[in-house]
Amino acid sequence: DAGVIQSPRHEVTEMGQEVTLRCKPISGHDYLFWYRQTMMRGLELLIYFNNNVPIDDSGMPEDRFSAKMPNASFSTLKIQPSEPRDSAVYFCASGLGLAGAEWDFGPGTRLTVT
Protein backbone atom coordinates (compact mmCIF):
# COMPACT_ATOMS: atom_id res chain seq x y z
CA ASP A 1 0.00 0.00 0.00
CA ALA A 2 1.33 3.45 -0.88
CA GLY A 3 0.00 5.00 2.28
CA VAL A 4 -1.91 8.26 2.44
CA ILE A 5 -1.10 10.37 -0.62
CA GLN A 6 -1.23 14.15 -0.55
CA SER A 7 -0.70 16.66 -3.30
CA PRO A 8 0.86 19.02 -3.86
CA ARG A 9 3.73 18.57 -1.43
CA HIS A 10 4.55 22.26 -1.55
CA GLU A 11 2.39 25.21 -2.51
CA VAL A 12 3.39 28.83 -2.66
CA THR A 13 0.66 31.29 -3.49
CA GLU A 14 -0.18 34.93 -3.14
CA MET A 15 -2.67 36.28 -0.69
CA GLY A 16 -6.18 36.21 -2.08
CA GLN A 17 -5.65 33.20 -4.30
CA GLU A 18 -7.59 29.97 -4.04
CA VAL A 19 -5.70 26.94 -2.78
CA THR A 20 -6.83 23.33 -3.12
CA LEU A 21 -5.13 20.53 -1.25
CA ARG A 22 -5.79 16.92 -2.17
CA CYS A 23 -5.73 13.64 -0.31
CA LYS A 24 -6.09 9.99 -1.21
CA PRO A 25 -6.66 7.90 1.91
CA ILE A 26 -5.65 4.30 2.41
CA SER A 27 -8.14 1.92 0.87
CA GLY A 28 -10.50 0.45 3.43
CA HIS A 29 -10.11 3.22 5.98
CA ASP A 30 -13.45 4.73 6.90
CA TYR A 31 -12.23 7.87 8.66
CA LEU A 32 -10.41 10.78 7.07
CA PHE A 33 -8.95 13.72 8.96
CA TRP A 34 -7.51 17.05 7.93
CA TYR A 35 -4.97 18.58 10.30
CA ARG A 36 -2.97 21.80 10.26
CA GLN A 37 0.40 22.07 11.98
CA THR A 38 2.27 25.21 12.95
CA MET A 39 5.09 25.84 15.39
CA MET A 40 2.90 28.05 17.52
CA ARG A 41 -0.26 25.93 17.69
CA GLY A 42 0.97 22.41 17.03
CA LEU A 43 -1.32 19.92 15.34
CA GLU A 44 -4.89 21.15 15.01
CA LEU A 45 -7.80 19.07 13.78
CA LEU A 46 -9.73 20.94 11.11
CA ILE A 47 -12.39 18.45 10.06
CA TYR A 48 -12.99 14.74 9.87
CA PHE A 49 -15.18 12.47 7.77
CA ASN A 50 -16.68 9.07 8.42
CA ASN A 51 -17.69 7.09 5.36
CA ASN A 52 -17.38 10.26 3.26
CA VAL A 53 -19.72 12.25 5.52
CA PRO A 54 -18.37 15.29 7.41
CA ILE A 55 -18.79 14.60 11.11
CA ASP A 56 -17.07 17.46 12.90
CA ASP A 57 -15.91 20.64 11.22
CA SER A 58 -15.68 22.72 14.39
CA GLY A 59 -11.95 23.09 13.85
CA MET A 60 -12.30 24.80 10.50
CA PRO A 61 -11.06 28.29 11.30
CA GLU A 62 -13.26 30.34 9.03
CA ASP A 63 -15.70 30.22 6.16
CA ARG A 64 -12.72 30.60 3.88
CA PHE A 65 -11.99 26.93 4.55
CA SER A 66 -14.05 24.13 3.07
CA ALA A 67 -13.55 20.41 2.70
CA LYS A 68 -15.20 17.74 0.63
CA MET A 69 -15.03 14.01 0.29
CA PRO A 70 -16.92 13.03 -2.87
CA ASN A 71 -15.93 9.37 -2.57
CA ALA A 72 -14.00 6.98 -0.37
CA SER A 73 -10.74 7.54 -2.22
CA PHE A 74 -10.51 11.31 -2.48
CA SER A 75 -10.82 14.43 -0.36
CA THR A 76 -10.03 18.10 -0.87
CA LEU A 77 -9.39 21.01 1.45
CA LYS A 78 -9.93 24.39 -0.14
CA ILE A 79 -8.95 27.81 1.12
CA GLN A 80 -10.52 30.76 -0.63
CA PRO A 81 -9.25 33.44 -0.39
CA SER A 82 -5.93 32.48 1.16
CA GLU A 83 -4.19 34.69 3.73
CA PRO A 84 -0.60 34.73 5.04
CA ARG A 85 -1.76 33.34 8.40
CA ASP A 86 -2.89 30.19 6.60
CA SER A 87 0.76 29.30 6.03
CA ALA A 88 1.28 25.91 7.68
CA VAL A 89 1.75 22.24 6.95
CA TYR A 90 -1.56 20.55 6.22
CA PHE A 91 -1.80 16.83 6.92
CA CYS A 92 -4.38 14.37 5.82
CA ALA A 93 -4.78 11.19 7.87
CA SER A 94 -6.97 8.16 7.45
CA GLY A 95 -7.86 5.36 9.79
CA LEU A 96 -10.26 2.91 11.35
CA GLY A 97 -12.11 4.37 14.31
CA LEU A 98 -11.50 7.44 16.40
CA ALA A 99 -9.29 6.09 19.17
CA GLY A 100 -6.19 6.97 17.19
CA ALA A 101 -4.63 3.54 17.14
CA GLU A 102 -5.10 2.96 13.43
CA TRP A 103 -4.37 6.37 11.95
CA ASP A 104 -1.94 6.88 9.10
CA PHE A 105 -0.76 10.35 8.24
CA GLY A 106 0.22 11.57 4.81
CA PRO A 107 3.48 13.42 4.15
CA GLY A 108 1.76 16.80 4.36
CA THR A 109 1.42 19.82 2.12
CA ARG A 110 3.59 22.77 3.07
CA LEU A 111 1.60 25.89 2.23
CA THR A 112 3.16 29.32 2.06
CA VAL A 113 0.93 32.31 1.42
CA THR A 114 2.82 35.50 0.62
Next chain:
Amino acid sequence: QKEVEQDPGPLSVPEGAIVSLNCTYSNSAFQYFMWYRQYSRKGPELLMYTYSSGNKEDGRFTAQVDKSSKYISLFIRDSQPSDSATYLCAISTGNQFYFGTGTSLTVIP
Protein backbone atom coordinates in the same frame (compact mmCIF):
# COMPACT_ATOMS: atom_id res chain seq x y z
CA GLN B 1 -6.73 25.17 29.85
CA LYS B 2 -5.58 22.88 27.11
CA GLU B 3 -6.82 19.32 27.13
CA VAL B 4 -3.27 18.01 26.96
CA GLU B 5 -0.01 19.71 27.88
CA GLN B 6 3.40 18.65 26.67
CA ASP B 7 6.79 20.14 27.39
CA PRO B 8 8.09 21.33 24.01
CA GLY B 9 11.72 20.84 24.91
CA PRO B 10 13.99 20.81 23.01
CA LEU B 11 15.62 17.82 24.64
CA SER B 12 19.19 16.84 23.79
CA VAL B 13 20.76 13.63 25.12
CA PRO B 14 23.87 11.55 24.40
CA GLU B 15 23.52 8.26 22.58
CA GLY B 16 22.64 5.44 24.94
CA ALA B 17 20.79 7.63 27.43
CA ILE B 18 17.34 6.90 28.79
CA VAL B 19 14.83 9.46 27.60
CA SER B 20 11.62 10.35 29.40
CA LEU B 21 8.89 12.25 27.57
CA ASN B 22 5.76 13.33 29.39
CA CYS B 23 2.28 14.75 28.96
CA THR B 24 -0.44 15.74 31.35
CA TYR B 25 -4.12 15.92 30.59
CA SER B 26 -7.11 17.46 32.25
CA ASN B 27 -10.14 15.22 31.69
CA SER B 28 -10.48 11.82 33.31
CA ALA B 29 -12.77 10.71 30.46
CA PHE B 30 -9.79 10.02 28.20
CA GLN B 31 -9.26 6.30 27.74
CA TYR B 32 -6.91 5.98 24.78
CA PHE B 33 -3.34 7.23 24.87
CA MET B 34 -0.98 7.34 21.95
CA TRP B 35 2.54 8.44 21.14
CA TYR B 36 3.40 9.54 17.63
CA ARG B 37 6.88 10.15 16.25
CA GLN B 38 7.42 12.79 13.61
CA TYR B 39 10.65 13.10 11.68
CA SER B 40 11.53 16.43 10.16
CA ARG B 41 9.34 17.26 7.16
CA LYS B 42 7.35 14.04 7.53
CA GLY B 43 3.91 13.17 8.83
CA PRO B 44 3.44 11.77 12.33
CA GLU B 45 3.58 7.99 12.64
CA LEU B 46 2.02 5.95 15.42
CA LEU B 47 4.64 4.64 17.81
CA MET B 48 2.75 3.33 20.83
CA TYR B 49 -0.88 2.90 21.80
CA THR B 50 -2.27 2.11 25.22
CA TYR B 51 -5.77 1.77 26.55
CA SER B 52 -6.55 2.84 30.11
CA SER B 53 -3.82 2.61 32.75
CA GLY B 54 -0.64 0.61 32.86
CA ASN B 55 2.53 0.04 30.92
CA LYS B 56 3.18 -1.19 27.43
CA GLU B 57 6.57 -2.15 26.14
CA ASP B 58 7.79 -2.45 22.57
CA GLY B 59 11.48 -3.00 22.18
CA ARG B 60 13.33 0.02 23.52
CA PHE B 61 10.08 1.96 24.01
CA THR B 62 7.80 1.87 27.04
CA ALA B 63 4.54 3.79 27.31
CA GLN B 64 3.16 4.41 30.77
CA VAL B 65 -0.25 5.75 31.76
CA ASP B 66 -1.15 6.94 35.25
CA LYS B 67 -4.84 7.83 35.11
CA SER B 68 -4.96 8.81 38.78
CA SER B 69 -2.44 11.56 38.10
CA LYS B 70 -3.59 12.18 34.53
CA TYR B 71 -0.02 11.70 33.40
CA ILE B 72 1.41 9.76 30.48
CA SER B 73 5.03 9.00 29.70
CA LEU B 74 7.16 7.54 26.98
CA PHE B 75 10.51 6.06 27.90
CA ILE B 76 13.20 5.35 25.35
CA ARG B 77 16.03 3.07 26.48
CA ASP B 78 19.45 3.02 24.85
CA SER B 79 18.54 6.03 22.73
CA GLN B 80 19.93 6.14 19.20
CA PRO B 81 20.60 9.02 16.81
CA SER B 82 17.77 7.61 14.69
CA ASP B 83 15.40 8.42 17.56
CA SER B 84 15.96 12.13 16.91
CA ALA B 85 12.49 13.42 16.07
CA THR B 86 9.53 15.22 17.56
CA TYR B 87 7.34 13.07 19.79
CA LEU B 88 3.67 13.94 20.12
CA CYS B 89 1.36 12.52 22.71
CA ALA B 90 -2.29 12.09 21.80
CA ILE B 91 -5.32 11.34 23.92
CA SER B 92 -8.80 10.24 23.01
CA THR B 93 -12.14 9.46 24.56
CA GLY B 94 -13.05 7.50 21.46
CA ASN B 95 -15.05 10.45 20.16
CA GLN B 96 -12.81 13.38 20.97
CA PHE B 97 -9.09 13.45 20.51
CA TYR B 98 -6.27 15.89 21.07
CA PHE B 99 -2.59 16.08 20.30
CA GLY B 100 0.12 17.58 22.43
CA THR B 101 2.34 20.20 20.82
CA GLY B 102 5.27 17.79 20.65
CA THR B 103 8.70 17.46 22.26
CA SER B 104 11.74 17.80 20.03
CA LEU B 105 14.40 15.20 20.83
CA THR B 106 17.98 15.11 19.56
CA VAL B 107 20.20 12.14 20.35
CA ILE B 108 23.85 13.06 19.96
CA PRO B 109 26.21 10.32 18.70
